[in-house]
Amino acid sequence: MANDTDLTIRPSVAVHAAGITTSGVDTATASVMQLRDVSVYYGSYEAVRGTTMPIQQNQVTAMIGPSGCGKSTVLRALNRMNDPIPGARVSGEVSFHGQDLYARDVDPIQVRRRIGMVFQKPNPFPKSIYDNVAYGLRINGIKGRLDDHVEEALTQAALWDEVKDKLRKSALALSGGQQQRLCIARTIAVKPEVILMDEPCSALDPIATAKIEDLMFELTNDYTIVIVTHNMQQAARVSHYTAFFTAEVDEKQVRHGRLVEYSQTGKLFTNPADKRTEDYITGRFG
């Protein structure tokens, strides 16, 4: 992007397209991002069709749905992670503080600094614990005392106490759960506003999972979180809002991912408005 002010705060207005149930949504909460009629294409194939939903600030939004429903595709569209895939294209509007993220003058690198991502499999760099966290700070030219920034990020990621005596050791020597928290520390070190998490606990044991879930809750003080998860109990535990996606076959027998229902998590899991949501979450899908 030409200059950083392109992504400065502007109020965005939540709009809801017809056909999607958005119930129990507290409109008093500000949305930091807004999807408007977003479709994602891989070549001529429309993988996800017409998604409209807000991402509420300082809240956890969960995206759930069966395999192939497009939830990860939509998540990646939120910080232009689909860009490197040949033929990938987004229509509609993904806005961040009112700014269209896919506008011509927007630099995807800057987008990803403001909207970070944590992946399914912990993927630390084959470097020291310290360097993993410092890496993003260095390449972004963040000023100030690097040590302080590293400590702050590791503390926020609830990892500091476990690694403070071995910062120069290889990150690869950490356990899976620690590696994932290190990846979260690496993401938050560059002070993004939004953290996208693509099944961040699916490779972790229940104790490590519980730590990450607790951490998500803590992180909402400073960040907005969007998580894709296959684990519905996890979505119910950690999120404030839940978006349910499903895959539907159109008149030409082509499958598309679709947002079916977006609402407050408590509402979605106790009294979903759409029968497709009910069938999926109660396990009567298909």
Added chain:
Amino acid sequence: MARENYEEQLDRLTGLLATMSREAGAAIRGASVALFDVDRAAAEAVVAGDAVLDRYRAEAEARIPEVLVRHQPVASDLRLVVCALRIAASLERMGDLAVHIAKVVLMRYPVGVVPASAVPVLTAMADAAARMAEKAAVVLATRDHLDAAQLALDDDEVDAAEKRLLSLLVSGWPYGVESAIDLALVGRYYERYADHAVNVARQVVFLVTGTIRL
């Protein structure tokens, strides 16, 4: 396999409630026969039969936590499980109230509890209570929340009858204080029974719609 087991457990819970609603209806009809016909055997049968309702309620209470922990039900399944707990409690309590009426009959036996002048008003209460038990059982099976909402109207009838009964008892009641107390209690038992039937119906409304109507 786990899935089948889950469906089976939910079905069993529904079946349990259906049986309990039939038992609760039989109990109030038996208690009314005992009351109006001064029928000792009928009263004793109501008292003895209550153990069945107690046992079913205990069974529901044991099953529900297990369903919660093993299957983590959500949406309408979750509402069913939560409502089942409350419905079972109401149905069991309805059985207790029928027993209370039967016990008043047994306490005074062979003397009858209801003098002729109180028969019309108490009959109205007994009929309405039996009808409500019947309707509660039906809406539990059909899950028709509009029918369920109708039970509140029957309840108004019972409340009005209880008022009439009480004014009868306080305006020159010729049969003594003991009789007045018996009838005031019997009236209250019918009234509470009807309230629990309304509660069952209200739970059905919540189960179906997911919203609570007061």
